[in-house]
Amino acid sequence: MTSQPVDRLADVTEPRWLNEQEERAWRGLMTMEEGLTAFIDRRLRTHCGLSHADYQVLAHLSEAPGGRLRSFELGDLLRWEKSRLSQHLSRMQARDLVTRERSQVDQRGAVVTITAQGTQLISVAARQHVADARDAVIDQLTATELKTLTAIADKVRERLAVLDPSGRR
Amino acid sequence: MTSQPVDRLADVTEPRWLNEQEERAWRGLMTMEEGLTAFIDRRLRTHCGLSHADYQVLAHLSEAPGGRLRSFELGDLLRWEKSRLSQHLSRMQARDLVTRERSQVDQRGAVVTITAQGTQLISVAARQHVADARDAVIDQLTATELKTLTAIADKVRERLAVLDPSGRR
């Protein structure tokens, strides 16, 4: 629109674009991500009646001692906004997957507990989930690729923590 | 590659759980995905006022000859449901990022065109996007990792196409 002093804004106006190899990697990653999340969610939904979000909530609860967690602990594990968690738990409570009570220790707080039905469901869903994970990803890769993938994920997560410390919360 | 009948039956009751290495890879991948999509979307939103979805629409349009595409072509590129596309385009049209007209060739169809403002915005956003992609992922990885990542993404996408042919459409 308006003419600018070129040198000062050099990297704003002309960044280092991706070369062919980088472009392929980036597009591939984005497309894989979209496809994979859609796939996982769809399978869980149609085979178990759980969304991926439901699954994650129940998974964390079922791994916790007594199948119960404080709301904020759950939120930290999931890295969800508190309002999202609150609303989601309301819906899950209505479906009899979890219960909520006031904490005895801290009157502000809520304790979330997985129900028998929730426990039942997550046990089926976990089998489905691991089978899908194998089928779509894990079993498709060599041992080397698996190791590299882990390394990549570690690096990126670490980097994101630096770039975006708030990280959705 | 595919499991035998016997395995399939066994899978239902007691699947092959993930070993430690596999578990780390899978959890790492999931967490990276969530973090990365959140990051990309947040940056685009706060720096350019575009959601990632907006970005993808405009990117495809700006790469098309004349900055225009039939609705269904756009849908195929994005792999979006047609209703999602329709609703999203309505919102983008209201924000003066695209226009829609009836196709002359096929009276059923719509032709979507990027506006001047849309062109302006995508050019800024693309710079932001590539900078973020570098910063969070590309520049963090070695050449080998980048190559392996591409290979992994290719394999997974290919596998997903087999497992989930509908693939969100």
Next chain:
DNA sequence: AGGACAAGGTTGACGAGTCAACCAGTGGAT
């Protein structure tokens, strides 16, 4: 030509996520 069926899009209702505002309880400082 006529009728069935498919293709391209739109709409409405609903489930889900985000943001900002809010409320109640907690825990210091003074």
Next chain:
DNA sequence: ATCCACTGGTTGACTCGTCAACCTTGTCCT
């Protein structure tokens, strides 16, 4: 004891994605 900031959670309004129903136009078959 009182004031005040912080923490843990909930609510309401808005945006976004999905599903099913629907309408119009094109296509094919006879």
